[in-house]
């Protein structure tokens with residue numbers, strides 16, 4: 001029997017591209033997109049869609065039964081910068097949606113879960129360079145606290161109830177199809193839009209703030225890969241470190257200037273600087289490489305070329 005998949009938060013930056021990739025792989029009708037709002041035309045026209053608030057267990061259960069869902073990708077969350085403004089809303093959304101999905105699996109109503117964590121689980125006392133899989137984790141942001149708690153609960157549900165939940169600590173994600181949803185690494189997407197429309201960008205982080213980043217195609221490939229891996233290969237039931245590249249806003253601007261020589265950048269750090277300062281600069285993802293053969297394909301150069309090419313064609 002072919003499986004049916006539900007994406008929660010399908011209209012967001014990752015959900016949009018993840019839904020399209022899963023539809024390509026499993027067939028449009030087998031991948032149900034859901035969100036509290038409608039998404040872009042490409043997403044809405046490519047297959048089934050449900051308006052669904054994932055904090056409501058009963059509504060979620062109804063959709064699962066109706067479509068005979070066996071796998072859930074839970075992409076709904078409040079991201080780092082927005083969560084600092086609405087701490088309780090962020091905690092409620094990020095934790096309750098996860099509990100709802102974990103409990104559906106505990107009750108054997110679904111078989112498998114993907115839930116994304118983040119480099120935000122690390123904090124100011126974590127080793128900054130080549131941050132190991134297992135290390136000090138003392139997150140200092142609302143978002144990071146919710147992600148670290150989420151990781152603990154995922155591992156707990158695996159150990160206690162044998163729930164097959166798989167997770168990746170995504171770095172900052174760069175993409176052109178959908179705008180980012182309120183994170184600290186959003187500058188790395190906005191910069192390309194502004195480079196093309198205004199030839200200049202005012203960056204909200206300092207020029208030397210080095211953060212781990214990844215192009216969306218790599219992130220989607222990693223997500224499909226970890227979900228397809230045999231169960232015996234998944235050794236981490238909290239979440240896997242994942243890496244592709246690390247760079248500063250200055251390095252990114254120089255990379256863009258090589259293609260668009262008129263481009264200029266200025267810096268005006270805001271509250272997001274504090275969040276960025278608490279995060280690692282680079283990530284050791286050797287466990288993901290070893291356990292399920294992860295390997296990144298996009299570096300900064302290839303990311304810049306792909307971003308500018310696709311955004312230019314859209315204008």
Ligand SMILES: NC(=O)c1ccc[n+]([C@@H]2O[C@H](COP(=O)([O-])OP(=O)(O)OC[C@H]3O[C@@H](n4cnc5c(N)ncnc54)[C@H](O)[C@@H]3O)[C@@H](O)[C@H]2O)c1
Nearest residue numbers: 009011012013014036053054076077116118170172173181
């Ligand atoms: N984008 C990144 O750089 C990044 C990095 C690390 C981790 N992550 C994680 O990946 C996941 C997806 O991130 P994203 O960037 O696509 O976020 P996003 O903000 O772009 O999208 C989230 C989606 O969830 C939806 N949503 C909000 N409340 C909902 C609810 N109650 N029920 C159903 N849907 C709801 C929103 O409408 C939105 O479309 C999140 O868990 C995020 O923490 C993202």
